[in-house]
Amino acid sequence: MIIKLFFQNVQNRRSVQHALKCIFLSLIISILGLPIFHCSESQEQSEESFAEIATPLIPVNQLADDIQMANEDITQSRQNAITRAVARVNSAVVGINVTQILRVQQRSFWDNDPFYRYFAPPQSYREYEVNGLGSGFIISPDGYILTNQHVIDQASEIVVSMTNGEHVNAEVVGEDPKYDVALLKVDKNDLDYIPFGNSDDVIIGEWVIAIGNPFGLFDVSSKPTVTVGVVSATGMDFEGDGGRSYEDMIQTDAAINGGNSGGPLVNSLGQCIGINTLIYSGSSEWEPGTSIGIGFAIPINRVKTILPDLQKIGPVDQSFATGLEVENISRVVARMMGISQRDGVVVTRVSARSPAESAGMQVGDVIVAIGGERVRSTADVQQVINSVDIEKDRNLELTVFRDGKLYEVVLQL
Structure with missing residues (x-):
């Protein structure tokens, strides 16, 4: 009797397990949305189904229009402020x-x-x-x-x-x-x-x-x-x-x-x-x-x-030639020139037939001021020269140190 009941319980368990497997499989199929095909369907029905799936839902001419519109959108998206400015x-x-x-x-x-x-x-x-x-x-x-x-x-x-x-x-x-x-x-x-x-x-x-x-x-x-x-x-x-x-x-x-x-x-x-x-x-x-x-x-x-x-x-002539070449006064230059003055710039060349020559400038003169502004280097000279308005003022006043004395020299530009 005990053996008989044991086999019945085993069979019942197997039936329950089989039923649970079927339910679980059905749930998976329904969740995934997988189609369930019946073996009794004929080959003709299957071909009709595939034929329906292959039939396009949008006419071909409408697809062409959509592609053209998409290309136009892409082209317009490339137009930006830079390309429009160019x-x-x-x-x-x-x-x-x-x-x-x-x-x-x-x-x-x-x-x-x-x-x-x-x-x-x-x-x-x-x-x-x-x-x-x-x-x-x-x-x-x-x-x-x-x-x-x-x-x-x-x-x-x-x-x-x-x-x-x-x-x-x-x-x-x-x-x-x-x-x-x-x-x-x-x-x-x-x-x-x-x-x-x-x-x-x-x-x-x-x-x-x-x-x-x-x-x-x-x-x-x-x-x-x-x-x-x-x-x-x-x-x-x-x-x-x-x-x-x-x-x-x-x-x-x-x-x-x-x-x-x-x-x-x-x-x-x-x-x-x-x-x-x-x-x-x-x-x-x-x-x-x-x-x-x-x-x-x-x-x-x-x-x-x-x-x-x-x-x-016409030409706005801001440039002019003084006829002077100058150098910063280093110790070497001061020793070679035989000068003790260290503040200003020293004249190293006076061009012939230039405003500097006409004004009596000499090599070795030390320029300490231009137009009333003190100069300590060639950079200062360039800055002062750049500020001169040649259209309004044709004269350039220099303060020159020579032979231990200061002189005022006027260059007519």
Whole structure:
């Protein structure tokens, strides 16, 4: 009896386990949403089912329209403030090719020696014809173009490359060597031009676009090169070669290379906020070279202040020749010159037929003041010279120490 009950219990357990397995399997199938096919379905019914699944729910022509709309959305998403600004101004950027006559003084190995310059006669000059390039941009429909003065300095011929492939001769309307700005004119009308922005309102970190003719690439495709960066800093001041004064410069990391000088620095609204001018190339000088992400532009508000003068009176000649060469007074120079005065700068050369010679300046004179302002180094001299308004004052007053006495000397510029 006991054995019989034992087998019945085992059979009951097996039935219960089988039932639970069936229930569990049904639950899994229902949760996963798996279709349950009946073996009694015919092959024809299965084929009809697959045929229904393969039938497209959207007409083919509607799919094509949807794909076209999707492509248009992608294209529109690529249009941003940068691309729109470039599209507005690109046709107003030009390449500038110049032929320059450079007058170079023949120098010797000993020219850096003040003792040699004290006794040696002046060196002669030779003239060379060289080709240069730069960038510019049109600022009015009747063909006025802005660029850097150093791009067209001493140019005997200026040819402007337009985005339509034309090459047009340009003439210099006005130039300001001190501020490194030049205004050109081409004989064309109805030209696209770039409007001015407000360089006083630039924001550090805002997007800017440098457009121009690096390495002469404009002449390869008749299209300017575009680089993008941000405003890195403002209010940067530098002293350049030839008495040029760069004040309140806009610093940017937009790539600026040789040939970009004179091109526009544009904001995201398509307005010019500066003229690309300098880069720091990693050497000891501020000069054309390869960009390492530190470039500088003349703020356009500064250009606005001199533009009327450039248009009306032509060249704004801020440069002048005094005929003097000076050195800081080191102990070695003082000993060689036989002078005890250490405050000021010493005259090491007086050029023939110069304002300095006409005023009686002599080698060995020590200049201690210019225009009433004391000078202690050649840097002070350059700063004072840069501040002279040659258009208003044609005389330069020097305070000179000679033979233990102070003299007032006036140079007629």
